[in-house]
Amino acid sequence: MRYDAEMPAVIHAVFSELRIGAFTVHLNNRKLLRGFFEGLGISDGERQTLVLREVDKLDKRGIRTHFDHVMKRMVELAGPAAGKTFHTFFVDSWEAGGQNWTEKMPEEFKRRRGYDLIPYLPILTGRVLGDLQTTERFLYDLRQTVSELVTENFWAEMQRLCHAQGMRLATQPYITTGNDLDAANFTDEPMGEFWSHPFQPNDYRATVKAAVSAANLNGRLIVGAEAFTASDTERWLSHPATMKELGDQVFCLGANRFQFHRFAMQRFPQLKPGMTMGKWGQHYDSTQTWWEWSKPWHDYLARCQFMLRQGPVVTDVLGLSSEEPLHRFDHHPIPGHDYDACGPDTFRRIAVSNTKAGIPDGPRYELISVDHDGTMTIGRLRKLRDLVLEGAVVLGEPPLATPGLENFPHADEELEKLRDEIWGTENESDRSLGKGRVFRGISTGEALTRLGVLPDFDGPDGIAWIHRASMDTDIYFIASSSDKPVSFTSTFRVAGKHAELWNPETGETHPLENTPVDDKRTSIRINLRSHDSAFIVFRPGDPVSKPVTAGKRDEISIPEPSEIHGPWTVAFPADSGAPKSLQLDPLISWSVHPDPNVRHFSGTAVYSTTFDVPDPKARIILNLGRVEIMAHVKLNGKDLGILWKPPYQVNISTAVVVGKNRLEVSVVNLWVNRLIGDQSLAEDSGRDKNGKLLSWPKWILDGRQSPTGRRTFVTFPLWNKGDALRESGLLGPVTLEAAEALPVSGL
Secondary structure: OOOOOOHHHHHHHHHHOOOOOOOOOOOOOOOHHHHHHHHHHHOHHOOOEEEEEEEEOOOOHHHHHHHHHHHHHHHHHHHEOOOEEEEEEEEOOOOOOOOOOOOOOHHHHHHHHHHHHOOHHHHHOOOOOOOHHHHHHHHHHHHHHHHHHHHHHHHHHHHHHHHHOOOEEEEOOOOOOOOHHHHHHHEEEEEEEEEEOOOOOOOOHHHHHHHHHHHHOOOOOOOEEEEOOOOOOOOOOOOOHHHHHHHHOOOHHHEEEEOOOOOOOOOOOOOEEEEEEEEEEOOOOOOOOOOHHHHHHHHHHHHHHOOOOOOOOOOEEEEOOOOOOOOOOOOOOOEOOOOEOOHHHHHHOOEEEOOOOEOOOEEEEOOOEEEEOOOHHHHHHHHHHHHHHHOOOOOOOOOOOOOOOOOOHHHHHHHHHHHHHHHHOOOOOEEEOOOOEEEEOOHHHHHHHHHOOOOOEOOOOEEEEEEEEEOOOOEHHHHHHHHOOOEEEEEEEEOOOEEEOOOOOOOEEEEEOOOOOOOOOOEEEEOOOOOEEEEEEOOOOOOOOOOOOOOOOOOOOOOOOOOOOOEEEEEEOOOOOOOOOOOOOOOOHHHHHHOOHHHOOOEEEEEEEEEOOOHHHHHHEEEEEEOOEEEEEEEEEEEEEEEOOOEEEEOOOOOOOOOEEEEEEEEOOOHHHHHHHOOOOOOOOOOOOOOOOOOOOOHHHHHOOOOOOOOOEEEEOOOOOOOOOOOEEEEEEEEEEEEEOOOOOOO
């Protein structure tokens, strides 16, 4: 639960009236929770007895009671804003643990599985009953029953309740107590997550692909992502340039609404970096050194997210997941093709139309790829057989047995017959059956090749992509993971349309030269800068202007490149402790300067110098070289914008003049160096042995400065005295370069 100081009445209603369920959490540590309780308006007496209870998620009464006492109350408090500006309830990641019992479990189990579970209850104590096979089959039946109950009575019922109040439901439906892909069907905005800095062993990107599949299969266009979640490895080291590559990769998975995992509350906004959620979360808020310069990055995200909501993702394959009730989806890319993942419930909706299997009035697929753990239910086998007879193509290995005790052992006898009917003999890797085909023992890519399905996108390694189709327009988003410029030719499965580059950094669009490969494909030569991205848009009709190509360098009267040597005057803020100004010749990192106030400076400093241009006749690029971490460029008083990622280059042709030019480059760095420097000063707050803040010190409550001279303040320190400083400032070399004819990346 996230507490918002503006809504104490709502939160108080939650804590004081939620009284159903079997599990309790006692919050009675007054020292730790005093400020929290005060914010809620809870009295001293109530603090000793406050109890939070977990609802029964296998019974509709659980979520109904919770909804009536919490979510419905919020709708009532929102009044006319409900369903409008206040329009969505969001369920974060499932962290409630497992549940395998409910009041009506015996009757529900018998109704669904066809036998009484009571004699098998000793198995739940860890015993083997009868034999291992019987025991395992019973446990499968129990897991399946739990999965069905939580899907129907929690996820589906919660969505129904939200809709009845004019609200939408957004969820992160994974690592639940049932089948995640089934749960994902009952959300208006499916959502995944991904972790950053550095990539975690499990960075959860597979959850994004699962959410994208749920959206595609259920006619949803918006897919959320809890974005750039981090632990103590982040430590104020992230900034837009470090986030872009990972963000682009997730865009290529299909996410199109980033929700940053950050700690939003700043009770004392004058304290910087300020409050954190312990070691967790991306430090992404207004107390960041670079926050005021983040608009170009946010504009980039906005353009990408808007474009990536135009039409569904184009997919060739339906990946049919295992029937294991606690199956956890894992992403397995198919080179050149995209796919959707399908759970057992969704598979029941699959039908064949014009020899293609898919969702009626939804996506259709060239191939169904079947996954299992050695077992398959009779219901799924029959469905697969019927789909193939009608024209579907299936890839997968035959199962060995059925799961569960229902109709066992007769179910295994039917399985053998169906298995032989669908897969034939072991030597038949490509088998015709009715109007369809069955493959086994080959890769998904090989199966598509045999079907004559051309790759949707063909490009070099290191180029991620996604393809969306909106009516008669095809939209490809491509992103490079290389830290160097790349030039390559890519093939797109589009024909008969003109191509355009849409640059998400600038909003500019340019027609592109494209060459037909055959009657189904088009090739385009593409140039991308380091970690660059672009939309390649195919539309019918003729381009409105002449397509661009990578041409020859324009003639220009300056050397190429021509370095701006300085000397550079660097001005620091008056209240920073650093010198008002100093000269650097050559450029060096602030972190190695002999003055400790420069070494430990965090914030913005302004570099200035002059340079001569004898006779500018063409486009001139100012290349700042290396910048740590962002730069804001002005030339002769004209604002040329913010450079927030490599390459730190800007076209100065509209501002450069003959003769002497005055250049100003403002540069911002990270909080790290100042945080390390402050750790050498005396402590100004009461903290535990790990450095965690115990209480607000009086000097903060009184609105005064730190009595020990510290310039930063954090509730949870992540840097120590003696840690290595980060390179900072303008490092160069700074050069003037003649511009190439407009490249595909749109510079």
